[in-house]
Amino acid sequence: MKTDIILAGVGGQGILSIAAVLGEAALADSLYLKQAEVHGMSQRGGDVQSNLRLSSSPIYSDLIPKGKADLIVSLEPMEALRYLPWLSETGTIVTNSQPFVNINNYPEMERIEKEFEKINNKVVIDAEAIAKAETGTIRTANMVMLGAAAPFIDIEFSKIENAVRSIFARKGEDIVNMNIKALNAGYEKAKK
Amino acid sequence: MEKQLLLGDEAIARAAIDAGISGVYAYPGTPSTEITEYIQHFSKAENLNIASRWATNEKTAMEEALGMSYIGKRALCCMKHVGMNVAADAFVNSAMTGARGGLVVLVADDPSMHSSQNEQDSRFYGQFAMIPMFEPSNQQEAYDITRYAFDMSEKFGIPVLLRITTRLAHSRAGVERKEMKAQNELSLPENSSNFILLPALARKRYKELLAAQAEYEKSAESSEYNVYFEGSDKSKGIVASGIAYNYLMENFPEGADFPILKISQYPLPVDLFRRMAKECDELLILEEGAPFIEQQLRGLLDSCLNIKGRMDSTLPRDGELNPDIVAKALGHENTHGAAIPELVTPRPPAMCQGCGHIDMYNALTEVARRYENHRVFGDIGCYTLGALPPYRAIHSCVDMGASITMAKGAADGGLWPAIAVIGDSTFTHSGMTGLLDCVNSKSNVTIVISDNETTGMTGGQDSAGTGKIEAIVQGLGVDPSHIRVFEPLKKNMEMMKQIIDEEINYHGVSVIIPRRECIQTLKRKKK
Numbered sequence: 001m002k003t004d005i006i007l008a009g010v011g012g013q014g015i016l017s018i019a020a021v022l023g024e025a026a027l028a029d030s031l032y033l034k035q036a037e038v039h040g041m042s043q044r045g046g047d048v049q050s051n052l053r054l055s056s057s058p059i060y061s062d063l064i065p066k067g068k069a070d071l072i073v074s075l076e077p078m079e080a081l082r083y084l085p086w087l088s089e090t091g092t093i094v095t096n097s098q099p100f101v102n103i104n105n106y107p108e109m110e111r112i113e114k115e116f117e118k119i120n121n122k123v124v125i126d127a128e129a130i131a132k133a134e135t136g137t138i139r140t141a142n143m144v145m146l147g148a149a150a151p152f153i154d155i156e157f158s159k160i161e162n163a164v165r166s167i168f169a170r171k172g173e174d175i176v177n178m179n180i181k182a183l184n185a186g187y188e189k190a191k192k
Numbered sequence: 193m194e195k196q197l198l199l200g201d202e203a204i205a206r207a208a209i210d211a212g213i214s215g216v217y218a219y220p221g222t223p224s225t226e227i228t229e230y231i232q233h234f235s236k237a238e239n240l241n242i243a244s245r246w247a248t249n250e251k252t253a254m255e256e257a258l259g260m261s262y263i264g265k266r267a268l269c270c271m272k273h274v275g276m277n278v279a280a281d282a283f284v285n286s287a288m289t290g291a292r293g294g295l296v297v298l299v300a301d302d303p304s305m306h307s308s309q310n311e312q313d314s315r316f317y318g319q320f321a322m323i324p325m326f327e328p329s330n331q332q333e334a335y336d337i338t339r340y341a342f343d344m345s346e347k348f349g350i351p352v353l354l355r356i357t358t359r360l361a362h363s364r365a366g367v368e369r370k371e372m373k374a375q376n377e378l379s380l381p382e383n384s385s386n387f388i389l390l391p392a393l394a395r396k397r398y399k400e401l402l403a404a405q406a407e408y409e410k411s412a413e414s415s416e417y418n419v420y421f422e423g424s425d426k427s428k429g430i431v432a433s434g435i436a437y438n439y440l441m442e443n444f445p446e447g448a449d450f451p452i453l454k455i456s457q458y459p460l461p462v463d464l465f466r467r468m469a470k471e472c473d474e475l476l477i478l479e480e481g482a483p484f485i486e487q488q489l490r491g492l493l494d495s496c497l498n499i500k501g502r503m504d505s506t507l508p509r510d511g512e513l514n515p516d517i518v519a520k521a522l523g524h525e526n527t528h529g530a531a532i533p534e535l536v537t538p539r540p541p542a543m544c545q546g547c548g549h550i551d552m553y554n555a556l557t558e559v560a561r562r563y564e565n566h567r568v569f570g571d572i573g574c575y576t577l578g579a580l581p582p583y584r585a586i587h588s589c590v591d592m593g594a595s596i597t598m599a600k601g602a603a604d605g606g607l608w609p610a611i612a613v614i615g616d617s618t619f620t621h622s623g624m625t626g627l628l629d630c631v632n633s634k635s636n637v638t639i640v641i642s643d644n645e646t647t648g649m650t651g652g653q654d655s656a657g658t659g660k661i662e663a664i665v666q667g668l669g670v671d672p673s674h675i676r677v678f679e680p681l682k683k684n685m686e687m688m689k690q691i692i693d694e695e696i697n698y699h700g701v702s703v704i705i706p707r708r709e710c711i712q713t714l715k716r717k718k719k
Binding site for chain 2: 010027035036037038046062063065066086
């Protein structure tokens with residue numbers, strides 16, 4: 001198997017937690033993994049991405065070639081579009097529908113929605129609303145997004161659940177359960 | 193041992209711990225910061241007693257590491273590429289003294305300048321100092337080579353340079369550890385003459401260093417990290433150093449028919465290059481950073497070799513490599529998804545909401561605008577983002593500490609008001625000496641030390657001057673009545689503007705210290 005994923009968002013939105021969970025799940029599944037992150041200056045409210053590559057055979061490049069990504073998972077709708085050159089013809093976009101507006105020339109949402117109409121394979125969900133409804137806080141929105149992406153990743157869902165447990169274990173049982181709940185809510189939503 | 197998921201930086205840190213270091217010496221700098229942070233964390237967690245407090249700058253770090261090596265113990269010194277410019281005096285001369293305990297100098301280069309002001313290639317420094325050098329291509333190699341580098345440093349009695357780039361530093365993969373080595377015992381040299389670089393002794397030591405070059409090259413010729421892969425198609429031979437090897441192999445999932453020379457250890461293994469040049473019609477050189485290998489192969493005058501690389505536009509001359517650029521250089525067809533829709537707008541980094549630097553700039557720019565010829569000389573840190581709209585508050589950003597000294601030079605030549613903006617950590621890194629120059633020259637400068645009590649841009653590491661800034665400034669000779677401290681908050685705006693205006697109009701050295709803790713470190717403490 002091979003799944004090449006681009007995780008996208010804005011610095012501070014929590015894409016690295018998604019990456020950490022998938023990394024843990026991949027390692028437990030004896031898969032090869034490479035995951036390139038952005039640290040430093042761009043983390044200060046700028047656009048950030050992480051290239052995450054999973055495979056049953058050794059991986060060379062830390063970066064995904066253009067046109068080869070199987071999946072874009074984005075915590076923000078405009079950021080999903082920024083990585084279209086990397087998405088393969090058969091690839092899927094899983095994105096949060098809620099914009100993160102920290103610039104004064106953010107495009108109108110209607111125009112962004114129009115762009116999404118052109119994309120064949122997509123899951124667009126309001127991750128914040130789902131997180132709030134299921135767990136009472138929007139802080140679990142990134143786990144909702146991971147859940148929504150899970151059907152497109154070649155790792156058994158139960159193994160992703162286990163990875164969430166182990167990544168959040170040190171924060172206590174309540175936090176673990178909240179994140180598992182968010183993960184499942186996203187998963188159910190995407191399967192529909 | 194089972195695999196751990198580690199950043200390239202963390203693999204190096206883990207290897208250094210497992211190789212038995214007694215100290216890590218560094219100043220934070222992207223993309224090298226995580227190495228020291230990892231060692232600090234695990235030294236404490238595993239009770240290893242490794243000296244790991246942040247150094248004030250890269251030069252003090254390099255010298256402290258050399259002192260550790262002098263007494264026979266192993267030390268790691270880490271920095272980003274431009275940090276090497278600061279450490280260069282100590283670094284180059286450490287090749288003259290040689291090492292006793294294993295001494296590895298890690299430099300993380302930043303091609304494409306993700307978080308830097310240039311993309312200088314540190315391999316030139318290794319060659320300049322004439323020491324062995326390594327360039328791992330992946331996370332496992334980063335671990336294995338770091339351990340090997342410590343052994344080699346002790347075997348040859350010389351510091352070893354380890355060069356990585358951003359992409360390896362900040363990318364994770366599974367890494368397998370080896371057994372942990374105990375730290376070396378303290379042992380003093382019977383004869384210290386190597387370490388006393390008086391001309392007469394240094395001349396002798398230099399001849400030894402020159403003579404050792406053949407040994408270093410021999411080691412590179414037979415190194416398990418420099419590999420010649422046979423190939424049946426000799427129309428082209430491909431040289432790939434460090435991480436470039438990954439982008440090459442990404443383009444040959446079934447393996448390549450061309451001979452490939454993978455380089456991870458320097459000085460360059462000349463015999464392996466000779467062999468490739470002899471059996472191939474053309475050489476393609478892939479390297480991350482400057483055309484360091486390519487330039488040496490080409491030489492100054494035309495040679496009969498047909499060489500392709502960054503110098504003949506087969507690959508771009510600047511910027512980091514990626515699988516697409518390498519595919520193009522190989523003549524492979526590039527794949528490409530849909531174009532980025534026009535509506536997608538850049539989202540540049542910005543200062544955090546609630547940051548004290550913002551309040552400082554709001555007051556400073558309003559006052560400075562009253563003076564037609566004012567210039568604000570900036571420095572390196574989060575506050576460099578004050579160059580961007582809506583602030584457009586600074587007129588220069590060059591290197592660590594240059595705000596104070598450039599303001600002084602401009603003031604010496606008659607500019608008024610000449611204003612410097614520098615952070616607390618950058619001030620203790622390289623600003624203090626410049627301030628002493630100002631005091632001694634009685635320069636007409638206004639210096640703002642925007643104190644957030646941390647090293648912010650790299651993620652909130654301890655700042656060497658926390659709690660001592662006024663004492664340092666006063667100790668350097670600034671008149672206490674012109675050291676002005678305030679808390680940068682919206683509600684203090686009128687008072688802040690008044691103080692800034694008063695100090696601009698004082699003809700002499702004044703230091704203004706807006707002080708409020710970084711909101712990121714504050715948030716972390718509250719958690």
